Amino acid sequence: MHDLMRFLHVAAAIFWMGGMAFMVLALRPALGQVEPPLRVRVVAEVLRRFFAVVMISIAVLLVTGGAMMAGSARMPMGWSVMAVLGVVMMLVFGHIWFAPWKRLKAAAAREEWPVAGAAAGQIALLAKVNLGLGWLAIAAVMLWH
Numbered sequence: 001m002h003d004l005m006r007f008l009h010v011a012a013a014i015f016w017m018g019g020m021a022f023m024v025l026a027l028r029p030a031l032g033q034v035e036p037p038l039r040v041r042v043v044a045e046v047l048r049r050f051f052a053v054v055m056i057s058i059a060v061l062l063v064t065g066g067a068m069m070a071g072s073a074r075m076p077m078g079w080s081v082m083a084v085l086g087v088v089m090m091l092v093f094g095h096i097w098f099a100p101w102k103r104l105k106a107a108a109a110r111e112e113w114p115v116a117g118a119a120a121g122q123i124a125l126l127a128k129v130n131l132g133l134g135w136l137a138i139a140a141v142m143l144w145h
Contacts, residue, residue: 002071005064012060013134019050020131028124036113043120044108047101058090078144085137089130096126 027046031039065083069075100122107116 005068009064012057016057017134020127040108040116076145078141081140082137085133089133092130
C-alpha cells in the first residue's frame, strides 16, 4: 500500500510540476508570436484545463502525503520540509485561482486584452514561484534524510 501511495504522490507532483514547466518554458514564450485576443483566449483555455489537473493533483498529494506521514514512525526532516513547501505551493495556487485567474476570465469575457494580459502575466510569475518551490521540495525530500 505504501508503494501505491508513493506512486500516486509522485505522479500528482509530476503532473503539476510538468504543467507549470510547460506553461512557463514552452507555451508562454511561443504565444508571444500571437495577437493578444487569440493569445488570451488560448491561455485561458489551457489554464482552465490545467487548473482542473492541479486541483486533482492537490487532492491526491494531500491524501497520499498525509497517509504516508501518518504511517511513518519516524519522519525524515526532508519530508517535513517538502510538506511545508507543498502547502505553500497550494496556497500560492489558491491565490492564483481567486485573484489573477478570476481577473483573467472576467477581462477576457469583456475583451479587455491589456487587463487580461496583465492577469496572465501575474499567473506566469506565480507559476514560476511555484515551480521553484516545487524543485526545492523535491530537493528536500531527496537530499535531506
